Amino acid sequence: MPPTDRGFSVMAGLVPAIRASTCAAADGRDKPGHDEQRTVPRSPSAVCMIAALFVLLAVGMLPAQAMEPGETVQASVRLADKQLPLPRGEWFVAGLGGQALPHDAVGPFGVIRTAVLLQRTGDRVTAIAEFNTNDIAVSDGWEPRGTCESVTPELGLVRYRSRLDFSCIVITATQTAANGPPAWQQARSFIAAHHLRIAETMLTAAFMVSDRQDVVDARLHFDPALFPEHDEAQRILLAWAARFAPEFEKGMANQLSGPPLDGPLRAALLSDTPALDRRLLALETLQRNGIITAADALSQQQAAQTERPRSAEDEFGSATMDGWFYRVSTPLINFVTAYGITQSGPLAIAITLTEQVAHSLIQAANQASWDRATSQATQHNVPWPALAHIGDVDRLTGASS
Amino acid sequence: MTSRLRLSRGSLRLWLLPVLLAVLCPAAAAQPLLLVQSELADLRPAEVTGLDWNAKPRGELPNRFCATRPDASARLALASQTLTRRQRDACAAAKGGRLIESLIGRRAVIAMTGGASFGLTPDILYRALVRDVPGPDGALAANRTMRWRDLDPALPDAPIRVLLPPVDTIENRIVAEILLYEGCAARAATVLPADSIKRMAVCTTVRADSTVARASDKFTVSAWLRSQGGAAIALVGVAVLLAEPELETALPLEGVTPSFANIADGRYRATLPVYLLSVLSPATARAVASVAGPLLAESTIGPLGKLPRQGLAPLAAADRVKLRLNLGREFENAAD
Numbered sequence: 001m002p003p004t005d006r007g008f009s010v011m012a013g014l015v016p017a018i019r020a021s022t023c024a025a026a027d028g029r030d031k032p033g034h035d036e037q038r039t040v041p042r043s044p045s046a047v048c049m050i051a052a053l054f055v056l057l058a059v060g061m062l063p064a065q066a067m068e069p070g071e072t073v074q075a076s077v078r079l080a081d082k083q084l085p086l087p088r089g090e091w092f093v094a095g096l097g098g099q100a101l102p103h104d105a106v107g108p109f110g111v112i113r114t115a116v117l118l119q120r121t122g123d124r125v126t127a128i129a130e131f132n133t134n135d136i137a138v139s140d141g142w143e144p145r146g147t148c149e150s151v152t153p154e155l156g157l158v159r160y161r162s163r164l165d166f167s168c169i170v171i172t173a174t175q176t177a178a179n180g181p182p183a184w185q186q187a188r189s190f191i192a193a194h195h196l197r198i199a200e201t202m203l204t205a206a207f208m209v210s211d212r213q214d215v216v217d218a219r220l221h222f223d224p225a226l227f228p229e230h231d232e233a234q235r236i237l238l239a240w241a242a243r244f245a246p247e248f249e250k251g252m253a254n255q256l257s258g259p260p261l262d263g264p265l266r267a268a269l270l271s272d273t274p275a276l277d278r279r280l281l282a283l284e285t286l287q288r289n290g291i292i293t294a295a296d297a298l299s300q301q302q303a304a305q306t307e308r309p310r311s312a313e314d315e316f317g318s319a320t321m322d323g324w325f326y327r328v329s330t331p332l333i334n335f336v337t338a339y340g341i342t343q344s345g346p347l348a349i350a351i352t353l354t355e356q357v358a359h360s361l362i363q364a365a366n367q368a369s370w371d372r373a374t375s376q377a378t379q380h381n382v383p384w385p386a387l388a389h390i391g392d393v394d395r396l397t398g399a400s401s
Numbered sequence: 402m403t404s405r406l407r408l409s410r411g412s413l414r415l416w417l418l419p420v421l422l423a424v425l426c427p428a429a430a431a432q433p434l435l436l437v438q439s440e441l442a443d444l445r446p447a448e449v450t451g452l453d454w455n456a457k458p459r460g461e462l463p464n465r466f467c468a469t470r471p472d473a474s475a476r477l478a479l480a481s482q483t484l485t486r487r488q489r490d491a492c493a494a495a496k497g498g499r500l501i502e503s504l505i506g507r508r509a510v511i512a513m514t515g516g517a518s519f520g521l522t523p524d525i526l527y528r529a530l531v532r533d534v535p536g537p538d539g540a541l542a543a544n545r546t547m548r549w550r551d552l553d554p555a556l557p558d559a560p561i562r563v564l565l566p567p568v569d570t571i572e573n574r575i576v577a578e579i580l581l582y583e584g585c586a587a588r589a590a591t592v593l594p595a596d597s598i599k600r601m602a603v604c605t606t607v608r609a610d611s612t613v614a615r616a617s618d619k620f621t622v623s624a625w626l627r628s629q630g631g632a633a634i635a636l637v638g639v640a641v642l643l644a645e646p647e648l649e650t651a652l653p654l655e656g657v658t659p660s661f662a663n664i665a666d667g668r669y670r671a672t673l674p675v676y677l678l679s680v681l682s683p684a685t686a687r688a689v690a691s692v693a694g695p696l697l698a699e700s701t702i703g704p705l706g707k708l709p710r711q712g713l714a715p716l717a718a719a720d721r722v723k724l725r726l727n728l729g730r731e732f733e734n735a736a737d
Contacts, residue, residue, distance in 0.1 A: 088646060121515060122631070225517035226650045228658045236660070266649045268660045269511065269642060271704040273718045280718060281706075284699045298729070301722050 067093050067115065069186065075260040076251060080113045080135045082214060083256045085247035087263035091117040091129060094190045095183030099132065099387060110135035112385050114183040118191070125191060125198040127263065128221040130184070132387050137213035141165070143383045145208040145217070155234065157242055165211040167249065169241045171234050174204045174221050174391035181388045199223050203233055205241040209248045210384070216248050217387055226265060240264035243274060279304045331356050433475035433688045438462050440571035441479050441508075441675060443640075443711050446701050452692055466678060467492035475688035478678040481508070481571065498682025501731060503724060505702055506713040507672040509639055510566065510575045511659045512652040513622065516631025519556055521652050527584025528552050529561050530613055532606045535589045544608055549632055559632030561612040564625050568615065572638040572712070575671055577605035616641070623647035640712040661704070665717040675713060686735035693732075697725055
């Protein structure tokens with residue numbers, strides 16, 4: 001492992017250690033009673049101060065954290081103070097730079113940092129990692145990425161979308177001969193200088209993740225020659241990307257630890273439900289240690305099978321069906337009730353229609369009011385940066401590193 | 402004998418205790434017996450203790466499993482096939498209880514490559530690997546094909562280099578009996594001997610030239626693939642796949658990718674099932690459960706468990722949970 005990586009690992013270990021410490025409870029993340037002791041605000045004790053000093057000294061002694069062009073890295077890299085995950089294997093840092101964005105799209109995030117890393121077998125580039133992230137954290141979240149709006153379930157997934165955070169995946173294809181950000185130009189020069197072969201079109205898993213402070217726009221490109229035929233390749237890549245996406249969230253919180261995840265091809269061979277496998281094993285361990293009963297373990301194992309991430313997008317499902325049922329059943333019930341009271345068909349129809357029209361008007365007004373409130377609430381000052389990516393034919397960006 | 406005569410009265414009592422127990426409660430005294438097909442002997446989990454583990458050849462295992470009195474001690478078996486109807490009817494052990502045959506996983510052969518992906522079929526593998534194949538005149542002749550492209554224009558224009566599993570493994574049987582024999586039966590049916598043993602030999606005797614190599618402890622599969630060029634393939638089992646993280650690209654067989662899901666549900670054909678056979682009766686239910694419980698635990702047969710590292714391709718998560726649930730109910734019912 002290169003020294004920089006060792007440094008990252010130590011850092012990654014230190015951050016949760018500090019957070020877990022009761023000394024750091026005042027940062028707002030600690031929960032009272034988490035360590036079975038009451039957490040009360042108090043002045044830092046001498047022990048805490050010494051521990052904090054030790055941690056600061058240890059951090060200060062770490063090697064430089066920024067990756068350097070030409071460096072070989074594994075597991076993750078650090079860009080603009082965020083960890084960015086890499087699939088298993090050695091990656092070569094082939095390009096680093098910034099992106100000069102159109103001035104109408106610039107928010108108070110400084111600059112977008114870009115890194116391009118290559119993975120190769122022999123003289124063939126088998127994968128490219130393209131990372132973009134903001135340099136300075138903002139405070140009110142980011143507009144969701146428009147690319148995810150029209151994604152089909154076969155080619156993408158909106159993992160979640162809330163007032164302040166957002167995560168989506170899109171599977172696409174990338175032309176490697178086309179232009180891209182300055183970091184990609186550096187990588188292309190490296191590829192040409194070392195006579196490496198690269199596929200003209202690569203299979204791409206695009207990850208777009210944002211929280212209140214930061215945004216990560218990452219694309220992992222894979223050599224399609226290693227994959228089975230097209231539809232199967234897309235299916236494998238999307239299934240893998242859905243499992244890999246949480247790594248970006250962990251990295252944004254600087255919480256990446258443990259071994260790297262396998263790439264899509266190997267991961268497809270080992271398990272189709274890695275998170276469920278870990279859960280089943282953890283439940284069994286709890287049972288073996290006498291913490292939960294065998295019946296509880298079995299019932300939770302069964303429940304674990306149906307608990308999975310779903311698209312945050314609206315789907316034609318139970319909500320729609322419930323809506324139709326409600327629309328048909330309500331007038332019917334109203335009519336029967338009105339007829340029961342008035343014993344007059346025309347009068348009952350008139351009452352039902354009046355109620356229905358009034359209800360519809362109130363509902364429309366209510367919906368419009370909610371839409372207005374929601375759209376105002378989810379409008380952020382910072383739009384999603386209009387980035388240049390590898391394969392963007394029409395967009396050339398100047399270096400601004 | 403002299404030393405036994407010198408035993409003190411106290412130690413004599415110690416010797417007598419297990420003997421008395423064995424006489425009074427034979428089922429409780431004997432250790433449960435787990436018969437295992439010799440090719441599956443590598444699946445022995447270290448943590449299943451207190452068990453008489455006995456490897457038997459494939460042909461002998463059903464008879465040994467069944468040839469016991471219904472009231473004998475708990476008897477289980479790991480086998481790559483279930484009992485035939487005739488064996489079930491004649492199975493004395495099964496007469497004293499309920500015969501349970503549970504699929505607990507599979508053994509699989511996966512074609513790994515260090516280069517670009519291309520499709521394989523039993524026919525291609527047969528014509529690439531077997532010593533004598535039908536020539537232009539239809540008669541069997543020495544196989545002189547040296548490049549993949551000679552077998553199919555869609556294959557890479559590169560030398561044939563194939564690493565086969567070690568001879569005495571179940572993975573090698575999968576290669577021979579499922580891949581090579583099937584390709585042979587389709588391609589050379591008219592020129593094969595009528596005798597089934599000779600036919601199997603003709604169909605599965607592999608070449609001895611540079612196209613074929615055997616896996617060995619002396620080198621890793623990844624290193625072998627790197628040394629042989631981009632179109633070399635290695636036919637490996639799950640244990641090798643898990644042991645070598647560098648192995649990434651698997652080749653589809655008859656258009657089916659050897660993904661976890663395809664192997665688990667049997668769509669990928671280069672596999673053999675692994676069954677746990679047991680006979681449950683009120684007398685043996687607890688002893689059988691004491692063996693089957695740890696053997697079917699998630700930490701044993703799950704993807705993160707021990708047996709996959711020894712070659713078992715796990716079932717899908719839902720099937721593993723269902724297996725434990727159903728067998729648990731069977732044990733409870735039998736014990737009641």
